[in-house]
Amino acid sequence: MISLNLPKVPVPHQVAELMLATMPESVCEAAVEAESAVRELGRLRPLASDEDRADREDELGRLALANKTLAAYSPRFVIGPWERAA
Template identity: 55%
Template structure:
């Protein structure tokens, strides 16, 4: 199967705002939360300390919770983590 990578095209701000107004607020918040948790997962080293391991597992759980909301709205919205 050949995978074709299309270049990303920037969208004008009015288009982004129009899209944002058509998506429910709780889904937009879940998107922000998921992106934040992916950054947090990338920052933590789960094998370093017990506290880091607990924070890592908490971040994974929060990412899964946000992805559940995103997937219920549209499965293409799921955020993939770096874990």
């Protein structure tokens, strides 16, 4: 089987609003929470200090909780900690 690594294409703002309007409120909130957690994970350095490590673990927990809600709606919505936030 051939798998293609296609680049992510940005979604226009109006299209994103239409898509969000069709989803339940809890899924929209989880998507925002996941994006926020990914943004914070990109800001933190994992081996810098004890406080940064603790903050990183907290953000990973927030991301996991948001991903649980997103995956219940659709497994394709899961956001990994390695992904870049918009």
